[in-house]
Amino acid sequence: MTHPLELGLDTFGDVTETADGTLVSHAQAIRDLVDQAVLADQVGLDFIGVGEHHRVDFAVSAPEVVLAAIAARTERIRLGSAVTVLSSDDPVRVYQRFATVDAVSRGRAEVILGRGSFTESFPLFGLDLQDYEALFEEKIQLFAELLKDEPVTWKGTKRGSLQDQWVYPRPESGTLKTWVGVGGSPQSVIRAAHYGLPLFLAIIGGQPAQFAPYADLYRRALAQFEKPDQPIAMHSPGFVADTDEEALEILFPYQEAQTNQLGRERGWPAYTRAQYEHSAGPEGALYVGSPETVARKIVRNLRLLGATRFDMRYSMGLLPHAHMMKSIELYGTKVAPLVRELMAEEPEPATAAATA
Numbered sequence: 001m002t003h004p005l006e007l008g009l010d011t012f013g014d015v016t017e018t019a020d021g022t023l024v025s026h027a028q029a030i031r032d033l034v035d036q037a038v039l040a041d042q043v044g045l046d047f048i049g050v051g052e053h054h055r056v057d058f059a060v061s062a063p064e065v066v067l068a069a070i071a072a073r074t075e076r077i078r079l080g081s082a083v084t085v086l087s088s089d090d091p092v093r094v095y096q097r098f099a100t101v102d103a104v105s106r107g108r109a110e111v112i113l114g115r116g117s118f119t120e121s122f123p124l125f126g127l128d129l130q131d132y133e134a135l136f137e138e139k140i141q142l143f144a145e146l147l148k149d150e151p152v153t154w155k156g157t158k159r160g161s162l163q164d165q166w167v168y169p170r171p172e173s174g175t176l177k178t179w180v181g182v183g184g185s186p187q188s189v190i191r192a193a194h195y196g197l198p199l200f201l202a203i204i205g206g207q208p209a210q211f212a213p214y215a216d217l218y219r220r221a222l223a224q225f226e227k228p229d230q231p232i233a234m235h236s237p238g239f240v241a242d243t244d245e246e247a248l249e250i251l252f253p254y255q256e257a258q259t260n261q262l263g264r265e266r267g268w269p270a271y272t273r274a275q276y277e278h279s280a281g282p283e284g285a286l287y288v289g290s291p292e293t294v295a296r297k298i299v300r301n302l303r304l305l306g307a308t309r310f311d312m313r314y315s316m317g318l319l320p321h322a323h324m325m326k327s328i329e330l331y332g333t334k335v336a337p338l339v340r341e342l343m344a345e346e347p348e349p350a351t352a353a354a355t356a
Contacts, residue, residue, distance in 0.1 A: 041077040047078045051083065182200065
């Protein structure tokens, strides 16, 4: 099966700053996000994903509400999460909320299920972090049953059982497009294949080449489970400006500040300019540069992983709204057409040095 090439965007709804350094309110950050999604639709991008967080530096804790607002102002762009933290939510309610977004958007909703790299939702909703794995395993099992467009009979240990239960509203197409977001765990890759759900690789650090074995494992596992072929997508941070130099200089202070903030929470060493430039280089996971630089890096890694979708996380800490809007415009009008053109060409044969 050949899957269509798709180019999208993701955002965590970061709280940003204005040109004079003033922090915007959570409310303004959400309104700005809706405007960003409208522009993404206007420049022809395929998808906008909105993350779920429960902390002061991110404005969105209810992605489906924001997606419904976006649906009302857009025509064609697909709308989804990035990701839905299923472990700390109820699968039935997640299904109902996204089925509602699917209705108001006329069939454009997607959900990306994941465990999330932030854990603030666990104490917020009265859950025990010791159940991190068990909660996700049980809840994705139930969600997979909800996707079958038939009454659900299910029994678990973390919520009440269901017996021949329909869940409403029903999507007009009969199901919701559902991905499993994976950060680099082989067990998570196998789980996605077990349920026959498309795989979304979150590549936010290191080298994309390190994820090629996960893509291969996923395809082998689909075959072993006798599941139909499914697409593979990838998500990475990025920023586009007119030139490489401009992009690198604009983004660095925001990337540095956000990485160091997380580093203080998690015990990481201070982020350096050398790390930044290495990640933004050909082998790294940061897509920063001119439209041509970013496009060629996307193509290289789509081919490397056998993926057919790339979503760029375009928000980065306090990076101002105006910079994000320019990046989105260039991504849609310059990067995406070039990626499509290059992907339509035959790839250059590997050299002896590259295959050695």
